[in-house]
Amino acid sequence: MIPRLDRWIGPLAWATLVSNSVLVVTGGAVRLTGSGLGCPTWPRCHDESFTPHGAYSVHSAIEFGNRMLTFVLVAVAIATLVSAWQTGRRDLRRMAVLLALGIPAQAVIGGITVLTDLNPWIVSFHLLCSMAIIGLSVLFLRRIDHPAPTPASGPVVGLAWATFASAWLVLYVGTVVTGSGPHAGDAKAPRNGLDPLQLSQLHADVVFLFVGLTVGLLFALLATSAAREATVAVGVLLAIEVAQGAIGFVQYFTDLPIVLVGFHMLGAALVSASVTWVLVRVREPA
Structure with a gap:
């Protein structure tokens, strides 16, 4: 039985906004420390492993840590989607679905970024997608209390x-x-x-x-x-x-x-x- 989460939709909406903002900062840390290719392939970190084990370095640890943040975002997105679904409101359901789909989309874009050796145009698109998710999170927060605005x-x-x-x-x-x-x-x-x-x-x-x-x-x-x-x-x-x-x-x-x-x-x-x-x-x- 799925627990009732609709009463938590406000805090979960804030968690969505904050976690995606944190992703921007951690992604910046990856770039600023020169760790963008600390895991030189995707979805594995190295050809033989999904983790930096066996080829450990500071850069690989930083890049791998940023990848692991995706699982936090997935957990928040799933909880937010369940909560929105339980409200019975179609507007919240639609936005929650878009927010949830943004996480795997960003993971794929991040993978393409690595596979293209950090092509600056793809890196740019990667960041702008995060900005769009942040903006949608703000709109989601607004819609919780204002479902039918004029x-x-x-x-x-x-x-x-x-x-x-x-x-x-x-x-x-x-x-x-x-x-x-x-x-x-x-x-x-x-x-x-x-x-x-x-x-x-x-x-x-x-x-x-x-x-x-x-x-x-x-x-x-x-x-x-x-x-x-x-x-x-x-x-x-x-x-x-x-x-x-x-x-x-x-x-x-x-x-x-x-x-x-x-x-x-x-x-x-x-x-x-x-x-x-x-x-x-x-x-x-x-």
Whole structure:
């Protein structure tokens, strides 16, 4: 008999969001420590074993540890799916299925990443998929308490959509910048061949666009006396953007120390989550 988990759907939704954000950070640790090919094949770690046993090294341990996190994500995804199913709500069931399917999809993409010797374009796609799962997790959290929202419309909602789109442009260009610079995940991993200096300037330009749209959205909400929750959400997003920008500038002028790059990746996960929350709050006022 399957235990009743529907009462735990809120905590499980938070666990889904947090665990996928942790995956972004641990995946960054794999790349930043040069451990991307610590397990040089997939799905095995080595040709003769699924584990690093017999060919142990620090890099293989780091990469294998990141792979093992997948089982934690699977457990959370299954519990979340069972919980959503027991609620009887079709909207939660659909989103839980998508969240669950995202885990094996990410594992396969990760395997392709290893089999292509950390091709930077596939690494980029791997990270963006995690960002999408994080955004969907935020929407899932919202739907638990707001099953049938009445979407708003108008110029402020349009500005929120523009802010959301610019956030994803920032995230994408950021992955391309990463693919052109150091910290490839392995000393022999290929780079995308683009100019890091020009891409960094492009990244800074789209960040300024993102920040400008966020500030504009904040003033628009204040001018229209919008719900306090939406205004607070935009304020939180703006604070995250400022922190991310500060980390980005410092890491650029200090030759990309791995600690700062790691915090920058965590910030990217927070951007994905917070900009999704802003869009939902503005588009679906209480």
